[in-house]
Amino acid sequence: MLQVYLVRHGETQWNAERRIQGQSDSPLTDKGETQAWQVAERAKALGITHIIASDLGRTRRTAEIIADACGCEITLEPRLRELDMGVLERRHIDSLTEEEESWRRQLVNGTADGRIPDGESMQELSERMHAALATCLDLPEGSRPMLISHGMALGCLVSTILGLPAYAERRLRLRNCSISRIDYQHSPWLASGWVVETAGDVSHLDAPALDELQR
Template identity: 60%
Template sequence: MTTVYLVRHGETVWNAERKIQGQLDSPLTAEGISQAHWVAKRAKSLGITHLYSSDLGRAVQTASIIAQPLKLEVITDRRWRELNMGILEGRCIDDLSDKENAMRRAPLSGALDARILEGESMQEMANRLHQALNDLKSLPKGSIPLVICHGLALGCLIGTIMGLPAHAPRRIRLRNCSLSRVDYQKSDWLAEGWVVETAGDVSHLNENSRDELL
């Protein structure tokens, strides 16, 4: 069995301001930094051997905090990036027109190829995420990697492992610095492949942590 832990990055300035990040970036807030430290404490008990991260700054900043007590190098991989949200990146949700808001929701509308103008579809994102996840199976036996990723990306990855289409309406709530776990299993009673063990665990976080989903 291969075990992979997945963490959404800490709260960012744009999360707090309700701005669309996508593949643009903003730094962690003081709350986001605190969340990352809580994950680091939790991760020390998990036997983590490798630390991977999206190459976007908010994920790398979160990963760097987690890396300190683990004494691990952060390995960045652009395949773990958030959905490319095209022309809406950097915009505040509250300032969008009705047409722009409909465009923002398009990738989760149920249409296979829906995307924000100049962005990518959920299926395109799912393809790169699964490729990156499957590559972790080639790590030495006994390895336990932890990946720092993004909200829409992780929701899509977990959903597709559970058998949902990539463009299905969002049904998984993943808070900043929540912890998820997926296992690659071969057993007599489960089909060989990835299974979801835990999704969105926040038991390690301060109960007052904000629930930002941007």
């Protein structure tokens, strides 16, 4: 059975400052680098064979550390990028006006086509994340891939596999360098297709980052 591991990148400067990243970027903090080394140890023990990463800087850096430990190549996959948060990217979460806050609420409260001006809808995010995940089905038998992506992007993927709306991602706490696992199973009795084995495991980290709302 194909097992796919999902990892959110290590903590970044803007995560720590509560600034919105989306498809903009900031470097890993020292803590983020340490988290990436810790997730790399776990990846090595798991026998990861392929690293597939979003092409943004924070996921590439996390992927490099993991790939070094596992001795495998990195494939860059732009469809694993974070939700495009349009005009709100680079802003402090606490600095939003009431109107800007209402754009953000549309997304997280589930207006199907809601988007931040110049940004992407959750439906679009969900479609590209599922398309990127589907590429794992073409890997050789016995492969154990690890996808390195982002908080909302991975949350959306896990939520929709569970049959929940994409915006249910806000109900999942996927901290920096947490590991989730999804399996592809064929079963006449249980659900066939992707199933969620674990979500948001941080037991390999000695100091998990706080999530955005806890900082």
